[in-house]
Amino acid sequence: xxxxxxxxxxxxxxxxxxxxxxxxxxxxxxxxxxxxxxxxxxxxxxxxxxxxxxxxxxxxxxxxxxxxxxxxxxxxxxxxxxxxxxxxxxxxxxxxxxxxxxxxxxxxxxxxxxxxxxxxxxxxxxxxxxxxxxxxxxxxxxxxxxxxxxxxxxxxxxxxxxxxxxxxxxxxxxxxxxxxxxxxxxxxxxxxxxxxxxxxxxxxxxxxxxxxxxxxxxxxxxxxxxxxxxxxxxxxxxxxxxxxxxxxxxxxxxxxxxxxxxxxxxxxxxxxxxxxxxxxxxxxxxxxxxxxxxxxxxxxxxxxxxxxxxxxxxxxxxxxxxxxx
Numbered sequence: 045x046x047x048x049x050x051x052x053x054x055x056x057x058x059x060x061x062x063x064x065x066x067x068x069x070x071x072x073x074x075x076x077x078x079x080x081x082x083x084x085x086x087x088x089x090x091x092x093x094x095x096x097x098x099x100x101x102x103x104x105x106x107x108x109x110x111x112x113x114x115x116x117x118x119x120x121x122x123x124x125x126x127x128x129x130x131x132x133x134x135x136x137x138x139x140x141x142x143x144x145x146x147x148x149x150x151x152x153x154x155x156x157x158x159x160x161x162x163x164x165x166x167x168x169x170x171x172x173x174x175x176x177x178x179x180x181x182x183x184x185x186x187x188x189x190x191x192x193x194x195x196x197x198x199x200x201x202x203x204x205x206x207x208x209x210x211x212x213x214x215x216x217x218x219x220x221x222x223x224x225x226x227x228x229x230x231x232x233x234x235x236x237x238x239x240x241x242x243x244x245x246x247x248x249x250x251x252x253x254x255x256x257x258x259x260x261x262x263x264x265x266x267x268x269x270x271x272x273x274x275x276x277x278x279x280x281x282x283x284x285x286x287x288x289x290x291x292x293x294x295x296x297x298x299x300x301x302x303x304x305x306x307x308x309x310x311x312x313x314x315x316x317x318x319x320x321x322x323x324x325x326x327x328x329x330x331x332x333x334x335x336x337x338x339x340x341x342x343x344x345x346x347x348x349x350x351x352x353x354x355x356x357x358x359x360x361x362x363x364x365x366x367x368x369x
Contacts, residue, residue, distance in 0.1 A: 067336050070359035073367035077320045080344065080354035085122040086114055087353040091148040091206075091259070091328040094341050095158065095182075103158075103182045104353075105151050106343075109144040111162060113184055119334070122353065126184025128160065128177065135189060136164035139173045148206045148259070148328065151182075158182045159238055161193065161219065163205035167279075170196050172204040174221060176238050193219065193240055194231060201226045206328075209233070210262040212269070212296040217241075220271070223258035226250055227309075228273060230297060246297050249273055252311035263331040265338070266364065268292040271300045274327035275313060281349025284325025288342060289313030290366060303365055316340075317356070317368050322347050326354055340368055 091107040102116040111128035132144060140146070149162040158179045165172035173195035177187040196204040207221045217233035219240075227250030234241040248271060251257045259274040270292045276285040291300035291308040299307055306312030317326050317340075326344040333339075337357040344354045356368040 067357070069337065070369055071361055073359065073361060074369055077317055077323075078356060078369055079321070079323060080352075081120075081356055083120055083122060083353050083355060085116075086124045087122055088350060089114070089353045090343050090351040092341050092343055092353055093149050093151045093330050094332050094339075095151045095153050096332065096334060097153065097182065103151065104341075105149040105160065107145070107147045107149070109146075111146050111149050111160070113182075119339070119355065128162075128184065128187045130185050133164075133175075133189070135191075136173070136175065139164035139166075139171055139195075141166050150208045150330075152209055153182075154211070156180065159209060160187065161207035161209055163207065165203070165205050170198050170200050170203050170225065172196050174204050174207045174219070178238070190238060193233075193238075194221070202229055206259045208261045208330075209238075210264070210269075210296060211235075213264065216296075218262070218296055220248060220260040220262050222248075222260060224255040227255070227257050228260045228271070247309060248298050248300060249291070249308035249313070250311070251275070257313075259328040261330050262296065263338075264296075265360070265366070268294060268364065269296050269300075270331075270366065271298075271308060272316075272329050272331060273308075273313065274329065278325065278327055280325070282324045282345050282347055284327075284345050285319070286325035286327030286344075287318035288316045288327055288329050288340075290316050292364075303363070314365060316366060317342070319344075323354070331358065338366075 089106040094104045104114040113125040114122045115125045116122045147163040160177045174193045176190040179186040203223045205223045217235045220230045222228040228248040230246040232241045256276045261272040278286045291302045293300040302312035303314040324345040329342040340356050342354045343351045
């Protein structure tokens with residue numbers, strides 16, 4: 045135990061908390077959407093992505109100037125830990141219009157390194173790009189720019205934002221992304237570099253009657269790949285209508301269908317979480333396995349319009365469809 049405590053102190057954490065207690069995964073959804081689980085400290089976030097570190101603590105990144113970092117030792121108390129690029133990211137400014145704000149980071153830990161895919165754009169624009177940075181520690185200022193993965197222009201019919209890395213059962217790397225326009229796309233990556241492999245692009249999901257779909261996250265559970273997305277309007281404070289939807293497929297490249305068998309390329313999606321009470325516009329979700337359960341992270345808006353961190357656990361019903369509890 046003293047070795048774990050020493051490691052935690054060296055990493056800047058106050059202590060290493062006990063691991064969460066394993067829970068039996070429930071199979072019966074609650075009668076109503078639960079409120080987010082209790083979180084404390086620096087919980088103002090937008091577009092959160094979380095990874096569990098080798099020492100058992102948590103590293104969260106989210107949209108903000110030069111990408112904001114937060115840490116936690118227990119998944120409850122969160123603390124600001126600087127930014128990914130304290131010196132700025134000048135290679136992104138041709139897409140951000142000179143702004144330091146970088147969007148929708150996606151963080152994971154693989155092969156002894158942290159991989160961070162993130163977006164550079166301006167609101168409503170298709171002049172967008174997804175970049176990659178890597179780090180061996182995840183700490184502020186330790187990230188090395190690995191360059192651009194994919195970009196789009198105003199003439200593109202899809203948008204290069206909201207990236208998410210998924211590794212399939214065969215060990216192949218893929219990046220899903222997309223926002224509005226023609227929806228969610230998928231490209232293959234080279235595991236050796238984290239960069240794009242080949243030129244093919246696959247459409248995974250698209251709305252009908254509206255283009256409001258974004259924030260893909262692919263997570264494998266059992267024999268299925270689950271494609272999580274956010275429908276409707278983000279970024280309008282307490283007026284936001286964001287809601288979390290899901291479909292599934294036996295292959296990472298699809299086709300993904302909802303509970304009723306409707307293809308996600310034809311507007312399908314099964315709702316998992318929507319606004320309720322003082323929880324407005326939950327979305328931009330990420331699913332992270334932990335020692336007690338699979339955990340759904342997302343942001344939502346309070347009554348005063350502030351974006352906050354939401355955390356709930358996931359269960360699966362008898363047909364294998366996820367729900368929050």
